[in-house]
Amino acid sequence: MKSEQLTARPDVVPAYAPSASALLAVLSTMAVQTEVLAGQVEQGFGQHPDAEIYRSQPGLGVILGARVLAEFGDDPGRYADAKARKNYSGMSPITKASGTKRVVLARFARNRRLGDALFLQAFAALNNSTGARTFYDRQRARGATHYQALRTLANRLVGILHGCLRPTPSTTNTTPGTPNQTNSAPQLDRFRSWDV
Numbered sequence: 001m002k003s004e005q006l007t008a009r010p011d012v013v014p015a016y017a018p019s020a021s022a023l024l025a026v027l028s029t030m031a032v033q034t035e036v037l038a039g040q041v042e043q044g045f046g047q048h049p050d051a052e053i054y055r056s057q058p059g060l061g062v063i064l065g066a067r068v069l070a071e072f073g074d075d076p077g078r079y080a081d082a083k084a085r086k087n088y089s090g091m092s093p094i095t096k097a098s099g100t101k102r103v104v105l106a107r108f109a110r111n112r113r114l115g116d117a118l119f120l121q122a123f124a125a126l127n128n129s130t131g132a133r134t135f136y137d138r139q140r141a142r143g144a145t146h147y148q149a150l151r152t153l154a155n156r157l158v159g160i161l162h163g164c165l166r167p168t169p170s171t172t173n174t175t176p177g178t179p180n181q182t183n184s185a186p187q188l189d190r191f192r193s194w195d196v
Helices: 012-045 053-057 062-072 082-089 112-128 131-143 146-167
Strands: 094-098 103-104
Touching: 012 053, 012 062, 012 082, 053 062, 053 146, 062 082, 062 112, 082 112, 082 131, 112 131, 112 146
Parallel strands: none
Antiparallel strands: 094 103
16 A cells, blocks of 8 residues: 555546545445434334344344344244245255265255345354354365355254244143234243254
8 A cells, every 4th residue: 555556647536536525425324324224123123022032043133133034024824844944045955866866956946135144144153153163064074065064054043943933832822812822932942952
C-alpha cells in the first residue's frame, strides 16, 4: 500500500468523485437498514414458541435460526419423519446401486435457500461444537471431501433438529375440552449426543 498506485487521468477524477460519494451514501444507508432489519427479525423470531429449540442447535443464531425456521415452516405435522425433513432440505444423499456399482450423490432438486442456510449452520457448528467438529473430522478421515463432510454434518444436524421438534405424548395437552397443543421445550436435551 505504500508503493505508488495507479491514478486516473485528471480530467476523469471530477466525474468519479460524485459517483463514489453517492455509492458511499447508499452503502451507509444499507448498513443502517440492515441493523434495523436484524432487530426486527430478532424480535419476531424470539416470539416463536420453537425459537429456544432452534437457538439451542449448534451453529444457529438469531438470523440463521429464523431463516431455517422460515424455510422449514412451523407446522408440526408437515414432516412425517426425520428422513422427510432431510429430503426436503436436500441434505440427505441419493444412493444409486446396480449390480456391483454403488454411487452416493448430492441432491440437486432441493430448497436452495434452506440448503445454503444449513451449510452455514454446519460450518459455524465446526467452531462452536466439539461434537460437530469430531463428527466432521471422522468424515474427513474416511476420505470425504470438505463439501461431502459438511453436507453429512448438515444432514446430521437436521435429524437432531427434527428429533427436538417432534412432539411426544408427554408434551401434548390431552385435557378434555381443550385443543391439543404441543410444548417441545422439554426435549432440548434429548438429542445432545452425537451418537444418535
